[in-house]
Amino acid sequence: MDDLLAGFAELFAQYDVLAAFWVNIQLTFWAAILSLVLGTVLALMRISPIASLQWAGTAYVTIFRNTPLTIILTFTYLVVFAQLGIALSDDLNATFFWYAVIGLAVYHAAFVCEAIRSGVNTVPVGQAEAARAIGLSFLPAASMVILPQAFRGAIAPLGNTLIALLKNSTVAVAASVANETSSLMRTMIEFRPDLMVAIFLLFAIGYVILVIPIGLTTTWLSTKLAVKR
């Protein structure tokens, strides 16, 4: 046990585990905001009156929901960085960080869209009819009547998407983000293979600690905010 503790002390002195988790948290935070915006727009497109918008929304969801995230993130490097040469910062590490944020957002927006659509399905038809009856056209009806209720109904699936996003932020390594948890865990295990299981458990428990509050909060929110019917 003393050996284990000494080993851990040495590992912690050499590697900054919290900093690695902080990178994943930041990736998740920014990607969550971006994907929520993008996903809401996509959901609006899919329920909108205009056929071409519906089609575009459906096409987006079909393509990005079915592509492995690794491939999307590799594209950010191969196309956006290597070909288009769009630098988002003077610092390459920051550039790759934002590529990863965008790649994660593009992928998860498809799931946010589906979550919101499932939320829309919980809104009774009467609500839409009432909105129309008082003379609201599509956008006001959607933004003032349908979406606020849909979001409340979509909290559980949105929470699941957020959890998935947090876990998927480890794949950012494919977009050349080198200082997040999966790379650090690998380096640490290579450095101290004898502590392999303990190192894995350390990272795994780190994720459990991050995921469980999200799960509890969304469950609590979804009951608290559920529209009484």
Next chain:
Amino acid sequence: MRKHTMGLLAIAAASSLVLSACGGAEPGEPTGDDTAAAGGGETIRIGIKYDQPGLGLQEGDTFTGFDTDVARYVADKLGYAEDQIEWVETISANRETALQNDEVDMIFATYSINDERKELIDFAGPYFVAGQDLLVSVDNTDITGPEDLEGKNLCSVTGSTSAENIKAEYAEGVQLVERPGYADCATALASGAVDAVTTDDIILAGLAAAEENAGKFKVVGNPFSEERYGVGLPDGSTDTCEEVNAAITEMIEDGTWEELVTANTEGTGYVPNDELNPPTPDECE
């Protein structure tokens, strides 16, 4: 309803049967039959790179490059015909573990001999001496050595320490890009997104000579390290080491070494450093 459960179980059982019938597929082995047994005297498992033009590259169902040719020669001297060689992919990051965990019998994969690695495994050879260098665009004249990389973007592969060495010793302000393969580096170099690619000169030469890259890149030609490529062996293989060294010496003496170097660097304009090459194998420990 019991019938239902049984039906589902039967489906699960049937599908696992189907699954076990379709075995794994090695790249370049479309038939996918796993005939090679682990260990044993029948085959020899040799670790190589699969993704380095000129050194170890999968081309269809065969493997080409200098490392694979040397491996074939040495295996032949040890009594293994070519069809008894089982090629295994070893990347830079997992070479020591592959030997320690008995995944391979020996490694020919641009494997530099150093003291840190010697503590974990044994080396035979060296059979070649390369040096770390830079690959730049053919019309680039600013970058002539690692000191010129200050503020530039430098690409290398994940798990190699060559880029970090430059950052630590020559140019603190260099920005590093790590990718899983050199092809990712080469496309970024071709488009100008990175300024240089670094690793051993012979690897860079192979990369520059790949068909699609012809005429686009040049190796700077100012090597700033000495990389002595050895044959990786599991710890405590002194006897095998002696045999491998004998084979390498013979290969150099009978002119095969020269032939293989020429054949594999043809068209790259690469000439090995003749003060260091061909090397004399070290004493086995």
Next chain:
Amino acid sequence: MTASVLFDTSGPRARARARVGNIVSALAVLAGLCWVAYVLYTKGQFAPSLWQNAVSAEAWQFYYLPGLQNTLRSALFATVGAVVFGIVFGVGRLSQIRAVRWFSGVIVEFFRAVPVLLMMIFFYMFFSAQAQWIADRPFAAVVVALVLYNGSVIAELVRAGVGNLPKGQGEAGLSIGLTPGQTLRSVQLPQALVAMLPAMVSQLVVVLKDSALGQIILYPELLRSAQILSSKEQNPLQALVVVAIVFIVINWLLTVLAHRLARLLSSRTAGATIEGTGIGNPAAVAGGPIGGGPGPGSGIGGG
């Protein structure tokens, strides 16, 4: 549903406006694509040889197809394993014995929270160090990581599937003298499994996508074989496009299959079929305040 209650069928003026909007946005998208295409063109990415080498017979025979075979092999093994794992621990969470319930709960919640990539890297290194009798360790690591994660998701599906059945099903089983365990096994579970089948097909999409992470531990799956191909042909972008298309087509077909199954099987179970969302935990979607059967407002979504 063809018309939505959210808007009227467009009149001539709205149609004209939509047409203008369509043209303008199509032009904007087209301009963006043209710019990307132009830059790619100036960088030489449209050189015919790059694309020919990415789709040649040799590329398929020696790289993509063996890679795809490995991808499918890992996905199928992982799915079968995950279903077994999921049924065992899903039933465990419904057990009468508190310790079993508690233990299954901890296992399921733990493996749902840990990123698959971390598990893959760990198991790869762990098997290499501790379990050398496993011949194909990258394969084993990919499958074990996928089984643990997806099995936990399926365990939740099993629980939700049983929970979604009308109460009368369990009561009927008890009233004819079956024990609670027998009721679960012979009455509730078979119907729940039928209800879950579409969600399991959706989960196969998740498994397939996640199997591409095997590339990071050198499992020679589709993405890794494309990387090796591109080392030879120096065409990483083109090879990746081919691989992306292969994944999208296979996963799209599976999604369509899941949708069909959901409709086909809805008559074979007393509960509602669960389709799954292809991410995270579909069970919570089904078990939460929404999706618990066709609600009163399920028509708004339209197309």
